[in-house]
């Protein structure tokens with residue numbers, strides 16, 4: 001069975017594929033913890049087949065949002081509809097159409113890869129035969145067949161995350177919700193997870209993911225929201241967000257410690273905005289134009305390069321803070 005065959009061929013809810021018919025619709029949801037709003041009235045919708053991101057730092061409210069969407073945490077107010085199901089009223093029904101990948105994988109370490117998948121299938125209500133067939137399909141689809149007899153505790157972090165994603169596909173979901181799919185993974189495993197997500201997208205699955213990595217949001221998301229303190233600050237495609245909020249170009253100065261004072265003085269005197277991240281000084285010109293750094297050309301220990309504005313700059317522009325911790 002090929003990778004493209006993982007979703008059902010016939011779509012019983014074909015009407016949902018119309019662009020005016022979002023498959024996820026979230027309106028004004030709120031969640032309080034001890035009187036403090038973890039999620040403070042957020043609204044967004046996702047079209048069928050879209051990959052939609054919630055980009056925000058730790059504590060922004062991403063996990064809380066995802067838990068409410070998957071029916072795991074009740075909302076204090078607001079409405080959520082997923083594939084026509086009212087999640088607030090019927091939190092169980094949503095799990096039949098939605099795969100969930102939590103930040104902590106929740107795999108059973110004492111079981112094999114195969115057992116984890118088939119058990120999940122049973123618990124989700126598949127018949128013995130269907131669960132078994134589906135397990136074989138999913139193992140094939142995610143290239144996990146040769147690991148099927150491995151115990152979960154033997155797997156690397158990247159492999160576990162792939163298994164968690166594979167497991168969410170057991171029910172052939174139309175929507176998958178993934179909380180920080182690549183957090184804590186090394187770059188190679190992260191790339192592998194990104195590849196899996198691209199394949200899911202190709203198969204027509206709608207993906208809602210949260211992340212605090214701007215690269216991940218840029219690479220994967222068709223559209224995204226910037227989330228901070230439980231509120232959505234802006235929404236759009238990555239390109240739109242960059243166009244709206246980021247400078248076209250940012251100069252990056254690699255500065256040796258001995259030259260740092262000269263660089264700071266030069267920039268401060270000319271009122272050029274800059275920020276320092278370790279030995280890297282990022283400089284943004286006025287109105288996003290290229291700043292005049294010609295006076296630094298002859299300073300020893302300064303190497304200048306330019307990069308395009310990115311979602312990190314967007315977050316900084318909107319919130320005044322770095323996305324990174």
Ligand SMILES: Nc1ncnc2c1ncn2[C@@H]1O[C@H](COP(=O)(O)OP(=O)(O)O)[C@@H](O)[C@H]1O
Pocket residue numbers: 033034037038039056057058059060061062063064065
């Ligand atoms: N079960 C909980 N009890 C109390 N406070 C919580 C709980 N879950 C989350 N919070 C708080 O809500 C805010 C948002 O948390 P969370 O949704 O986990 O953010 P994120 O996933 O973006 O890091 C944080 O301030 C967090 O401390």
Ligand SMILES: [Mg+2]
Pocket residue numbers: 062063064103179180
């Ligand atoms: Mg979280």
